[in-house]
Amino acid sequence: MYKIVNKSVERIDVYEKVTGKAKYGADLNCGSQLYAKTVYSRYPHAKILKIDTKEAEGLEGVIMVITAKDVPGNNIMFGKFPVLAQNEVKYIGDGVAVVAAESKEIAEKAAKLVRVEYEELPGVFDLEEAKVENSKRVHSEIENNFIEHSHHLLRSGDVEKGFKEAEVILERTYRTQFVDQAYIEPEAVIVLPDPYKIGVEIHGSIQNPYTIRENVATVLGLKINQVRVIQSTIGGSFGGKDESVMLMAARCAVIALKTGRPVKMVLTREESFLESSKRHPFQANYKIGAKKDGSIVAVENKVYVQGGAYNNKASFANWRASIHAAGPYTIPHIKTDIYGLYTHTIYGGAYRGFSAPQMVFATESLIDELAEELKMSPQEIRLKNCLKPGDEMGTGQILLPGKIPAPLEKMIREICRKTDFESKRKKYIQEREGFNPLKKGIGLSCTFRGAGLGGEGIDTASATVTIDIDGSILIQSGLVEMGQGMRTAHAQIVAEVLGVSLDRITFGNTDTAVTMDSGATVASRGILAGGNAMLIAATELLQRLHQQASIMLNCNIENLISENEFIFNKSKPDKKLTFEEVVKECLKGQGLSLSAQGWYNPGPEKLSPETGRGKAYPTYSYGTAVAELRVDVQTGKINVEKITAAYEIGKAINPQIAKSQFYGGILQGVGYAIMEEMRTKDGYLKTKNFDDFLIPSSADMPEMEVTIYESDDPVGPFGAKSVGELGIELIAPALANALYNATGKRIRELPLNLERVLLGKTLKK
Amino acid sequence: MQDFNFIKPTNLEEVSSLLINYKDKARLIAGGTDLIIALREERLPSNLEIIIDISHLKELDYIREEGGYLRIGSGATHVEIAQNELIKRYAPLLSQAASLIGSPQIRNRGSIAGNIVTASPAADAVPALIVLDSRLVIRKGQEKREELLQKVFVGPYKVNLKSDELVEEIYFKKLPQKAKSDFSKLVRRNAVDKSRVNLAVVAQQNEDKKVIDIKISAGSITPLPQRFKEAEDLLLGEIPTANLIQKTGEKVAEEMMVKSGYRWSTEYKEPVVKSLMVRALNRVLEVE
Numbered sequence A: 001m002y003k004i005v006n007k008s009v010e011r012i013d014v015y016e017k018v019t020g021k022a023k024y025g026a027d028l029n030c031g032s033q034l035y036a037k038t039v040y041s042r043y044p045h046a047k048i049l050k051i052d053t054k055e056a057e058g059l060e061g062v063i064m065v066i067t068a069k070d071v072p073g074n075n076i077m078f079g080k081f082p083v084l085a086q087n088e089v090k091y092i093g094d095g096v097a098v099v100a101a102e103s104k105e106i107a108e109k110a111a112k113l114v115r116v117e118y119e120e121l122p123g124v125f126d127l128e129e130a131k132v133e134n135s136k137r138v139h140s141e142i143e144n145n146f147i148e149h150s151h152h153l154l155r156s157g158d159v160e161k162g163f164k165e166a167e168v169i170l171e172r173t174y175r176t177q178f179v180d181q182a183y184i185e186p187e188a189v190i191v192l193p194d195p196y197k198i199g200v201e202i203h204g205s206i207q208n209p210y211t212i213r214e215n216v217a218t219v220l221g222l223k224i225n226q227v228r229v230i231q232s233t234i235g236g237s238f239g240g241k242d243e244s245v246m247l248m249a250a251r252c253a254v255i256a257l258k259t260g261r262p263v264k265m266v267l268t269r270e271e272s273f274l275e276s277s278k279r280h281p282f283q284a285n286y287k288i289g290a291k292k293d294g295s296i297v298a299v300e301n302k303v304y305v306q307g308g309a310y311n312n313k314a315s316f317a318n319w320r321a322s323i324h325a326a327g328p329y330t331i332p333h334i335k336t337d338i339y340g341l342y343t344h345t346i347y348g349g350a351y352r353g354f355s356a357p358q359m360v361f362a363t364e365s366l367i368d369e370l371a372e373e374l375k376m377s378p379q380e381i382r383l384k385n386c387l388k389p390g391d392e393m394g395t396g397q398i399l400l401p402g403k404i405p406a407p408l409e410k411m412i413r414e415i416c417r418k419t420d421f422e423s424k425r426k427k428y429i430q431e432r433e434g435f436n437p438l439k440k441g442i443g444l445s446c447t448f449r450g451a452g453l454g455g456e457g458i459d460t461a462s463a464t465v466t467i468d469i470d471g472s473i474l475i476q477s478g479l480v481e482m483g484q485g486m487r488t489a490h491a492q493i494v495a496e497v498l499g500v501s502l503d504r505i506t507f508g509n510t511d512t513a514v515t516m517d518s519g520a521t522v523a524s525r526g527i528l529a530g531g532n533a534m535l536i537a538a539t540e541l542l543q544r545l546h547q548q549a550s551i552m553l554n555c556n557i558e559n560l561i562s563e564n565e566f567i568f569n570k571s572k573p574d575k576k577l578t579f580e581e582v583v584k585e586c587l588k589g590q591g592l593s594l595s596a597q598g599w600y601n602p603g604p605e606k607l608s609p610e611t612g613r614g615k616a617y618p619t620y621s622y623g624t625a626v627a628e629l630r631v632d633v634q635t636g637k638i639n640v641e642k643i644t645a646a647y648e649i650g651k652a653i654n655p656q657i658a659k660s661q662f663y664g665g666i667l668q669g670v671g672y673a674i675m676e677e678m679r680t681k682d683g684y685l686k687t688k689n690f691d692d693f694l695i696p697s698s699a700d701m702p703e704m705e706v707t708i709y710e711s712d713d714p715v716g717p718f719g720a721k722s723v724g725e726l727g728i729e730l731i732a733p734a735l736a737n738a739l740y741n742a743t744g745k746r747i748r749e750l751p752l753n754l755e756r757v758l759l760g761k762t763l764k765k
Numbered sequence B: 001m002q003d004f005n006f007i008k009p010t011n012l013e014e015v016s017s018l019l020i021n022y023k024d025k026a027r028l029i030a031g032g033t034d035l036i037i038a039l040r041e042e043r044l045p046s047n048l049e050i051i052i053d054i055s056h057l058k059e060l061d062y063i064r065e066e067g068g069y070l071r072i073g074s075g076a077t078h079v080e081i082a083q084n085e086l087i088k089r090y091a092p093l094l095s096q097a098a099s100l101i102g103s104p105q106i107r108n109r110g111s112i113a114g115n116i117v118t119a120s121p122a123a124d125a126v127p128a129l130i131v132l133d134s135r136l137v138i139r140k141g142q143e144k145r146e147e148l149l150q151k152v153f154v155g156p157y158k159v160n161l162k163s164d165e166l167v168e169e170i171y172f173k174k175l176p177q178k179a180k181s182d183f184s185k186l187v188r189r190n191a192v193d194k195s196r197v198n199l200a201v202v203a204q205q206n207e208d209k210k211v212i213d214i215k216i217s218a219g220s221i222t223p224l225p226q227r228f229k230e231a232e233d234l235l236l237g238e239i240p241t242a243n244l245i246q247k248t249g250e251k252v253a254e255e256m257m258v259k260s261g262y263r264w265s266t267e268y269k270e271p272v273v274k275s276l277m278v279r280a281l282n283r284v285l286e287v288e
């Protein structure tokens, strides 16, 4: 049916990337640039008594050393992040000064010569301490350590009544760890002062140009339009290149304006680990009640989220968590409370999944535990309770075919059949007692995921599509390409609408002076919101082309078709105009504009503040996975053998890219589940580089089999919805469930590392 | 990063005289897979003036058979050792150990002497070399001295080489045909990861299955690479039984505790070392 959409065409930016031609942030240089280096805190919590920059300034080649007092505007940015710590350092990654020098080497040397006197203070280093009433506070201006606006709740039915009806009740606590996104390219920023008017032009590995523009403007005391942010090609981000690049951009911008010289800052991996956001650790306390027949009647939970010293994401991530906290199940009575807490530690932010990997680990472990208690199979309990067409979700939304699909039941049945789940599961239980220390296990998990931002914010996005005189097409999105393939999907949408081939299309990087503020490139909204904007812009252009073609062909505009590079009257298909012909006539013949801006605005989602209920998301994606592993019960070593997964994503604009997103997500999920951990001790970051922060290597990659389910979901362009984040969240619970199947031991804390698997508990270094 | 001169001499003699001239102001670099990291983390002495590249010297890059011995040039890389037919035949555990180091990139660069001189408690080649009773040929100028490998280690990351000395060769007796050997490594990740535990064993039994030779060493569980003599003594002269093998495994774990003291990881490592030791012994011994 479609010519370009729904096909696995080659990525339009792949050649430049694989041949090393694309320019990443660190590749950019400007004549006479300075090199900036941040001086970081020495303690997790301390009073700054004195900062002596004299010696550093005296070093030859050092141009300037700045501290908080040099910030011309507001030193505090969104989420309370200080450009530089003023009187107090609140975590080990706080910057206290920045050195700018003629070379990287001099900057490094000078950074060591900045003398800071501290008075060490006691701190709050974990959730337990942070929760305690009257405990030490991270921010003295608030009464406790609860992060502002981070409490989100969902109230559905009456849990007390629900638990009275329950015949089985379980209470469990699940815990997760800090992990880093581990993108291949560490953060890089270069800032040019007064490029054409007072202000700055910022280039770099920037995931969210608009938030950075706004924040840097307040730091400099300038208007938003005096700051221009142009994204460089990004080497992976997964949510991470946000707070850290905001800090870098702000620091470099201050120096750039003061010195009148371009300023470049590139983080080392150690600095990136220290200063960039991590996945929030969760402590998820659950109570679940069910009838003997397996029907779940009530879920109550209190979830505590470690925010770190500063935080601008917990309020959003926690809202997403509140909607998903009872899992993809029909449950009459739900009471959910999610809280974010400040600690004197590294901080949580966005990382692919944005609270889902933590919540799904908890809920999907819990449902397996319930199944075990009820002597049901994990498949059976899920089939009994999973959301089905016509059901009401915890939010009150009704799952209507053609509006919000609910394909989980079929997906679960099919994946279990395909993997021979039931018979393997039984066999592995029998083998637990056997002599061989290598045990096999199989585990199931399923999920649903609200598409786009939903009630988290306004899900608007812009796109500009411009056709030039030779018929070439430039597309520019307000959302950012960072490796996910969004740009190719956008191009496919535009080419499909205009009836032209893909090779006409090229793209520009996101530039805040060119495209309208489209919010952040998060929440798997690149196609849902950004693609819809492309669709709107392309449709507008098609309209204009057809207007002209109808005159040229002397026919009714309704009869026109654009296909295979031609525009023609469908009742007289032998007379065809070429795309170029019509473009030329529009631009040169008639002087029409062939540039259109698409603005997608789904409107605000309305939710009740008392209950959290309402239209949380316009629609949902679904997924289910089966993990198969082998575990050595004498060492705790897990080898993940196979992940079979299925995802319902509406329509795949590019099935190959969609699958790649799932493969990548699955492998990140394996890392999250069994090996990754950013360890902190008393506020100090112990995990400093990749020798300690282990992410899966190719030798750890399991066999993967991914099936894409498509549906008639009408929300996104051509029926597409969210893909990017869905891959990761199913893996940790599927593996924890498989581990239980193999060993009979339930581990409720991630990662499932050697020590936990062997001893069933955490060893503290 | 500190400043230094990088010198690439054309032969070993030149290297030796540079070392004699510069002493502790000089450092050798072979593959650089340990040294570059130390340099970047600023762990090298501040008086460092020159770094001498020896990675290209053919004089140090050989593996040969000489009488009953195998002689390995100190510059031989892990990949060369892993793939060498002589080593596969006469010291298979060393080939195994080398093949499990790091990643292809690391094995292409990393040298055997680098692994020794870094003296990391987690080094993989070292326990294998120890159970082979390896000796080092150490050179200073034109002089050479020999040292039993084990004797070289004086502390974690510490060897008793003088600053004007270099390791020229590692050699050991070929394992007898009847001997069996085994190297195994436990890691958190399947590649590019340091050993949580590694174990090296050489064993030989006579016709009556009596153990006539047994050598056990391990990495990552003791501060210094060493033999586990008490455990070896349990087996030596005995006909192994399942029970005796269990006891030997326990003994290795016990010796680890004595040598390392109680650490955060002991609760984990004690049972694991025992199980892995039992498995290793079962692979090399015929049990009654």
Ligand SMILES: Cc1cc2nc3c(=O)[nH]c(=O)nc-3n(C[C@H](O)[C@H](O)[C@H](O)COP(=O)(O)OP(=O)(O)OC[C@H]3O[C@@H](n4cnc5c(N)ncnc54)[C@H](O)[C@@H]3O)c2cc1C
Binding pocket: B027, B028, B029, B030, B031, B032, B033, B034, B035, B036, B037, B074, B075, B100, B101, B102, B103, B106, B109, B110, B111, B112, B113, B114, B115, B116, B117, B118, B122, B123, B124, B125, B165, B166, B167, B168, B192, B193, B194, B195
């Ligand atoms: C990513 C990564 C993974 C790794 N994985 C492993 C692993 O799995 N197992 C493992 O055991 N090791 C591992 N290592 C450590 C390292 O690769 C090995 O120890 C390697 O053998 C070091 O050899 P090199 O030639 O690179 O030494 P270099 O770094 O060149 O030198 C190391 C030290 O030895 C000295 N030196 C070198 N040659 C001589 C000589 N002939 N005489 C005297 N002194 C000398 C140098 O001066 C320096 O002090 C890993 C390292 C990295 C970076």
